[in-house]
Amino acid sequence: MPIATVNPATGEVLKCFDPLSPEEIETRLQRAASAFTRYRLTSIEDRGRWLEAAAGILEGGAASIAEMVTTEMGKPISAARAEVEKCARGCRFYARSGRELLADEPVDGSAVGARRAYACYQPLGPVLAVMPWNFPLWQVMRFAAPALMAGNVALLKHSSNVPQSALFLEELFQRAGFGDGVFQTLLMGADQVEPVLRDPRVRAATLTGSTPAGRSIGAIAGGALKPSVLELGGSDPFIVMPSADLERAAEVAVRARCQNNGQSCIAAKRFIVHDSVADDFERRFVDRMGALRLGDPLDEDTDIGPLATEQGRLDVEELVADAVDKGASLLCGGRRPEGAGWYYPPTVVSGVTPAMRMFSEEVFGPVASLFRVGDIDEAVALANATDFGLGSNAWTQDPAEQDRFVRDLDAGAVFINGMTTSYPELPFGGVKESGYGRELAAHGIREFCNVKTVWLGGG
Numbered sequence: 001m002p003i004a005t006v007n008p009a010t011g012e013v014l015k016c017f018d019p020l021s022p023e024e025i026e027t028r029l030q031r032a033a034s035a036f037t038r039y040r041l042t043s044i045e046d047r048g049r050w051l052e053a054a055a056g057i058l059e060g061g062a063a064s065i066a067e068m069v070t071t072e073m074g075k076p077i078s079a080a081r082a083e084v085e086k087c088a089r090g091c092r093f094y095a096r097s098g099r100e101l102l103a104d105e106p107v108d109g110s111a112v113g114a115r116r117a118y119a120c121y122q123p124l125g126p127v128l129a130v131m132p133w134n135f136p137l138w139q140v141m142r143f144a145a146p147a148l149m150a151g152n153v154a155l156l157k158h159s160s161n162v163p164q165s166a167l168f169l170e171e172l173f174q175r176a177g178f179g180d181g182v183f184q185t186l187l188m189g190a191d192q193v194e195p196v197l198r199d200p201r202v203r204a205a206t207l208t209g210s211t212p213a214g215r216s217i218g219a220i221a222g223g224a225l226k227p228s229v230l231e232l233g234g235s236d237p238f239i240v241m242p243s244a245d246l247e248r249a250a251e252v253a254v255r256a257r258c259q260n261n262g263q264s265c266i267a268a269k270r271f272i273v274h275d276s277v278a279d280d281f282e283r284r285f286v287d288r289m290g291a292l293r294l295g296d297p298l299d300e301d302t303d304i305g306p307l308a309t310e311q312g313r314l315d316v317e318e319l320v321a322d323a324v325d326k327g328a329s330l331l332c333g334g335r336r337p338e339g340a341g342w343y344y345p346p347t348v349v350s351g352v353t354p355a356m357r358m359f360s361e362e363v364f365g366p367v368a369s370l371f372r373v374g375d376i377d378e379a380v381a382l383a384n385a386t387d388f389g390l391g392s393n394a395w396t397q398d399p400a401e402q403d404r405f406v407r408d409l410d411a412g413a414v415f416i417n418g419m420t421t422s423y424p425e426l427p428f429g430g431v432k433e434s435g436y437g438r439e440l441a442a443h444g445i446r447e448f449c450n451v452k453t454v455w456l457g458g459g
Contacts, residue, residue: 002016002160003016003017003018003019003160003163003187003189004016004017004160004161004163005071005072005161005162005163005164006161006309007071007072007074008073008074008305008306008307008308008309008341008342009074009296009297009298009305009306009340009341010340010341011310011340011341011342014071015163015164017163017187018187019187019188019189019192020186020187020188020192022192025186025188025192025196028155028181028184028186029126029155029196029199029201029202030201031180031181031184032126032153032155032181032184032201032202033125033126033201034181035153035179035180035181035182036123036125036126036152036153038179039151039153039178039179039182040122040123040125040151040152042151044098044099044102044149047095047098047148047149047151048094048095048096048098048099048149049095049177050148050173050176050177050178051091051092051094051095051098051145051148051149051176052091052092052095053175053176053177054088054091054172054173054175054176055087055088055089055091055092055095056088057172057175057176058084058085058087058088058091058172059084059085059088061084062081062084062085063081065080065084065137065168066080066081066083066084067080067298068164068165068168069083069084069136069137069162069165070297070298070305071298072133072136072161072162072164072165073133073134073136073161073162073308074261074297074305074306074307074308074342075260075261075263075297075305076261076297076302076303076304076305077297077298077299077300077302078300079259079260080297083135083137083138084137086138086141087137087138087141089424090138090141090142090145090424090440091141091145093145093424093425094145094146094149094424094445095149098146098149098150098445101442101445101446102121102149102150102445102446102449104118104119104120104454105118105119105120106118107119109456112455113457114455114456114457115456115457115458116454116456117453117454117455117456118454119451119452119453119454120451120452120454121150121445121446121449121450121451121452122151122449122450122452123150123151123152123448123449123450124152124203124204124227124448124449124450125152125153125201125202125203125204126152126153126154126155126201126202126203127143127147127152127153127154127155127202127203127204127205127206127448128155128157128193128196128197128202128204128205128206129143129144129154129155129156129157129205129206129207130157130193130205130206130207130208130209130213130217131143131156131157131158131159131207131208131209132159132208132209133158133159133161133162133308133309134260134263134264134265134308135260135264136158136159136162136165136166137165137168137169138422139208140156140158140169142208142422142428142439142440142444143206143229143439143444144156144169144173144183145424146439146440146444146445146447146448147445147448148173148178148182148183149445150445150446150448150449152203152204152448153181153182153183153184154182154183154184155184155186155196155202156169156170156183156184156185156186157186157188157192157193157196158185160189161308161309163187166185166187167185167187169183169185170183170184170185193217193220194216194220197217197220197221197224197226198220198224202226203226203448204221204226204227204228204448205217205220205221205226205227205228205229206228206229206230206231206437206439206447206448207228207229207230207231207232208230208231208232208265209232210232210233211232211233211387211433211434211435213232214230214232214433214435217230218230218436227437227447227448228437229429229435229436229437229438229439229447229448230435230436230437231265231390231428231429231430231434231435231437231439232265232388232390232430232433232434232435233265233362233388233390233433233434234265234266234267234269234362234388234389234390234391234430234434235269235270235360235361235362235363235386235388236266236267236268236269236270236388236390236391236392236393236411236420237268237269237270237271237272237382237383237392237393237394237409238253238256238257238268238269238270238271238272238393238394238395239272239273239379239383239392239393239394239395239396239405240253240271240272240273240274240277240281240395241274241277241376241379241394241395241396241398241401242274242276242277242396243396243397243398243401244277244395244396244397244417245395245397245417246277246280246281246284247284248417249281249395249417250281250284250285250288251288252418252419253268253271253285253288253368254285254288254289254292254346255419256268256393256419256420257269257271257289257346257366257367257368258289258292258303258304258346258366259419261304261305261306261307261308261365261366262304262307262346262363262364262365262366262367263307263308263312263364263365265362265390265434266390266391266413266420266421266422268368268393268419268420269362269363269367269368269369270368270369270371270382270383270386271285271368271369271370271371272371272373272379272382272383273370273371273372273373274372274373274374274375274379275372275373275374278372282331282350282370285348285368285370286331286332286348289332289333289346289347289348289366289368290332290333290346292304292346292366294337294343294345294346304343304345304346304366305343306341306342306343306344307342307343307344307364307365308342309342310342312342312364312365313336313342313343313344313365315364315365316344316363316364316365316367317336317344318357319357319358319361319363319367320334320347320349320358320363320367322356322357322358323349323352323356323357323358324349326353326355326356327351327353328349328350328351328352328353328356328358329349329350329351330347330348330349331348331349331350331370332345332346332347332348333345333346333347333348333366333367334347334349344365344366344367345366346366346367346368347365347366347367347368348367348368348370349367349368349369349370350369350370350371352369352370352371360386360387362388376401376404380404380405380408380409383409383410384408384409384410386432387432387433388430388432388433388434389410389411389412389430389431389432389433389434390411390412390413390429390430390434390435391411391412391413391414391415391420391430392405392409392411392413392414392415392420393414393415393416393418393419393420394409394414394415394416394417395416395417396416396417397417402416410431410432411430411431411434412428412429412430412431412434412438413426413428422439422440423440424440424441425440425441426440426441427439427440427441427442427443427444428440428441428444429443
């Protein structure tokens with residue numbers, strides 16, 4: 001895949017970039033190793049000050065940064081601005097809480113025969129991040145802000161269709177005051193990832209992407225005895241029970257499915273509704289989905305922009321066609337519009353069965369599957385009938401049902417009466433084929449630390 005910015009609203013190639021040569025990659029690996037020897041000794045205060053500076057740069061340039069993101073991958077401009085603002089928030093969270101999150105943890109010395117004992121968190125070294133295009137800034141910041149705050153240095157292999165976002169991130173951290181080599185972007189193809197990850201100077205890896213990509217990175221890292229964090233695909237359930245506020249649930253359901261033009265791992269994808277309220281919810285949901293405005297993502301009035309790549313649209317079309325051919329019903333959408341760009345309309349499909357690919361595969365576009373169930377047992381069983389386990393949503397006012405969903409939904413997150421999203425303050429990640437490890441919160445900053453035991457005797 002060429003390294004290029006291709007405007008998904010028009011299909012026009014805007015800018016191409018040459019991949020790094022093996023010699024250039026080697027130079028950057030040397031630079032990262034050298035930078036770590038210095039950067040690991042910097043103070044928490046300095047790292048926090050630089051992250052605060054990065055947040056200020058993001059906020060000050062939000063309009064132009066958002067336009068770059070929208071032009072590269074097609075999300076509505078309002079969503080791109082929100083992504084920039086979220087990155088600034090993530091920087092500030094770790095800048096201001098890093099000392100507390102990385103504080104030594106004392107242990108009762110007398111219990112272990114020591115004058116003093118504690119665990120401390122120390123950085124591992126250069127970390128390779130393999131990142132996707134759908135949130136080209138936030139996906140990286142989720143890893144970079146905690147990793148840099150902990151004293152690691154970063155090597156970014158970004159998706160080949162967002163090279164300008166990738167280069168901007170390197171520039172951002174340089175402008176903020178982080179030293180040479182602390183954060184570097186590697187413009188390279190997927191075939192270069194394995195040799196870089198196997199290089200002994202690289203000490204860990206993180207990937208956000210597909211399950212097959214996660215298997216590959218996990219296997220390589222495991223073979224080299226390096227830790228890895230994998231945030232992979234999702235097919236999140238959105239369960240609606242009889243006591244739910246249907247108007248609010250339907251409103252949030254549309255945002256939960258169509259956020260980022262439907263291209264989000266934690267977007268709700270399977271809508272599981274109790275029979276007693278299914279007709280009412282379906283009417284509200286389908287009406288709202290059908291009313292969304294498809295158009296130029298730089299237009300402030302646009303709700304849904306184009307999908308990021310031509311292949312992405314083909315993948316969505318194939319999944320919908322497979323379902324319809326096997327007996328599913330289209331309640332709205334389902335047909336690409338005329339004209340340029342990789343647009344696909346908000347679509348609702350009912351009657352999906354296990355024989356259809358859509359039942360088990362992630363649909364990475366604004367397509368919702370609608371299911372009906374008779375009780376909470378059936379809702380939980382259907383929600384868990386997937387190889388994925390990233391996020392989940394459940395709508396109910398019944399405390400007993402809420403407790404049941406929290407206990408039994410097999411996912412990395414459960415959101416009750418709200419939309420699954422990520423916050424710097426909460427750990428983020430999945431189970432099953434949605435990956436392992438956690439980003440964000442205390443868990444995220446400690447993933448790439450050596451948890452070192454310290455025992456001090458009296459001699």
